[in-house]
Amino acid sequence: MSWTALHAIVHQTLRQRKLLSKGQSIALAFSAGQDSMCLLQILRDLQPKWGWRLAIAHCNHRWPLDSDANAAHVAQLAEDWNLEHYSFTAPRRLKGEAEGRDWRYEVLKDWAEVEGFSAILTAHTASDRAETLLYNLLRGSGMDGLQALAWQRPLSERVRLLRPLLGIARQQTGEFCTQHQLPVWEDAMNQDLAYRRNQIRLALLPLLRQQFNPQIETTLARTAELLQAETDYLDRSAQQVLERATVSSANLPTALATLDRPVLQQTHLALQRRILRLWLHRHLNIQPNFEQIEKVLRLVDGNNGDRTDPLVADIIAEVRHPWLCLRHLDSSAHP
Numbered sequence: 001m002s003w004t005a006l007h008a009i010v011h012q013t014l015r016q017r018k019l020l021s022k023g024q025s026i027a028l029a030f031s032a033g034q035d036s037m038c039l040l041q042i043l044r045d046l047q048p049k050w051g052w053r054l055a056i057a058h059c060n061h062r063w064p065l066d067s068d069a070n071a072a073h074v075a076q077l078a079e080d081w082n083l084e085h086y087s088f089t090a091p092r093r094l095k096g097e098a099e100g101r102d103w104r105y106e107v108l109k110d111w112a113e114v115e116g117f118s119a120i121l122t123a124h125t126a127s128d129r130a131e132t133l134l135y136n137l138l139r140g141s142g143m144d145g146l147q148a149l150a151w152q153r154p155l156s157e158r159v160r161l162l163r164p165l166l167g168i169a170r171q172q173t174g175e176f177c178t179q180h181q182l183p184v185w186e187d188a189m190n191q192d193l194a195y196r197r198n199q200i201r202l203a204l205l206p207l208l209r210q211q212f213n214p215q216i217e218t219t220l221a222r223t224a225e226l227l228q229a230e231t232d233y234l235d236r237s238a239q240q241v242l243e244r245a246t247v248s249s250a251n252l253p254t255a256l257a258t259l260d261r262p263v264l265q266q267t268h269l270a271l272q273r274r275i276l277r278l279w280l281h282r283h284l285n286i287q288p289n290f291e292q293i294e295k296v297l298r299l300v301d302g303n304n305g306d307r308t309d310p311l312v313a314d315i316i317a318e319v320r321h322p323w324l325c326l327r328h329l330d331s332s333a334h335p
Contacts, residue, residue: 003045006176010042010164011049017151019119019162023051026119027086029108030056032074032185035123038173039165041182043121044081055084055117059104062093064189073185086111097197109155117159124149124163127170130220131200142290147231148224169217238274241267245275247323255325256315257283262322264300272300283326284312299324 014020028043030036040056047054058074060067071087078085088107094100108120129149136145152162165173177184193199208216245263252258259279264272276296280288288311295308296317307318314329 004176004179006038006168006172007042007045009167010039011046013164013167014046014050019152019164020050020052023053024119025053025055025115025117026121027055027057027108027112027117028121028123029104030058030074031187032058032070032077032183033123033187033190034177034184035125035128035165035170035173037182037184038176039121039123041176041180053084053117055086055115057086057088057108057111057120059107060087060089061100061104062090063095063100064187066188070185070187073183077183086115097195105155105161109159112159113156119160119162120155121162121164123165123173125165125168125170125173126221127201127217129166129224130217131197131205133220133224134200134204135197140290143227143231143234146224147227150228166221234271234274238271238278241271242275242278252320252323252325255320255323255327258320258323258325260322261300261319261324264324272297280311280326284315286312296324 020026026043028036028040030040043052043054056074056078058071060071064070071089075085075087077083088111090100090103094103105120112118112120132148133146136148139145149163149166151164151166152160155161176182189195190198191202193202205216213219241263242259245259247258247260249255249258257279264275267275273293276293277288280286280292280296286292292311295311299306299308299317299319302319304319304321307316310316310329311326315326316329317324317326
């Protein structure tokens with residue numbers, strides 16, 4: 001196949017971002033849809049330059065009516081193109097995007113570790129990144145949600161998830177597939193407006209494109225890229241301050257966890273929220289919401305003895321000057 005602009009973009013992305021190395025065993029999470037078909041063809045064309053072991057892995061979620069036909073289409077394509085192919089079927093019909101995603105990544109991670117694949121690639125594009133940002137914004141997410149789809153993240157100690165098409169829009173992958181007459185599987189679910197993401201893709205984004213910004217997807221994807229770097233910086237900074245603020249349990253034996261309030265008081269509000277989120281997650285094993293974090297945040301400058309209502313079960317946060325602590329409600333009386 002002829003070398004195209006998309007080949008060059010993906011090739012440079014893999015090198016500059018150090019996503020893959022030569023001779024690596026990699027697998028593409030493959031649906032045969034437009035984006036994954038485009039990425040598969042590009043990876044096949046780049047394979048002689050990189051010397052990869054390349055496989056495709058298809059996950060059948062059992063929820064579209066044509067999911068078995070889709071799986072058969074992928075299997076036939078793998079046979080026709082002489083591709084290493086693996087197929088997984090959900091043990092039951094999965095409902096909802098989140099449940100499907102969790103099952104898919106878990107099964108791919110476990111399989112990759114057994115079969116020796118160090119990278120799982122997905123075909124998420126800049127368009128997916130823009131849609132995810134809008135989706136999370138409408139749900140009320142903070143900066144962490146708005147950063148929307150990183151270029152890579154660990155699935156385990158030995159397997160990474162990679163997204164090499166994040167710099168490419170869906171329109172470009174569609175033109176590539178048309179130009180090269182690739183056998184794209186048309187998923188009827190992509191047109192179903194019962195799904196919130198499809199509403200964003202088919203209704204909201206076209207409106208924004210027409211009325212506000214013709215390049216809205218690119219603009220939003222760049223915003224997500226900027227937020228990703230800033231989130232990473234804030235996370236690192238928050239972790240450093242959290243370690244400095246952590247107080248030994250010997251100072252307050254009845255506490256589940258203790259922080260030095262003066263350290264927090266000298267920290268910017270943005271970092272205070274992030275530090276408390278990390279602290280609550282670490283000791284309560286929860287993903288704290290905005291209200292929980294704000295309750296604890298008010299104690300940073302509160303008075304001795306101030307406390308929250310229970311954050312989970314019977315656990316509260318309380319001021320024990322000069323500390324902020326987590327403790328069971330029945331142990332909160334002063335000694």
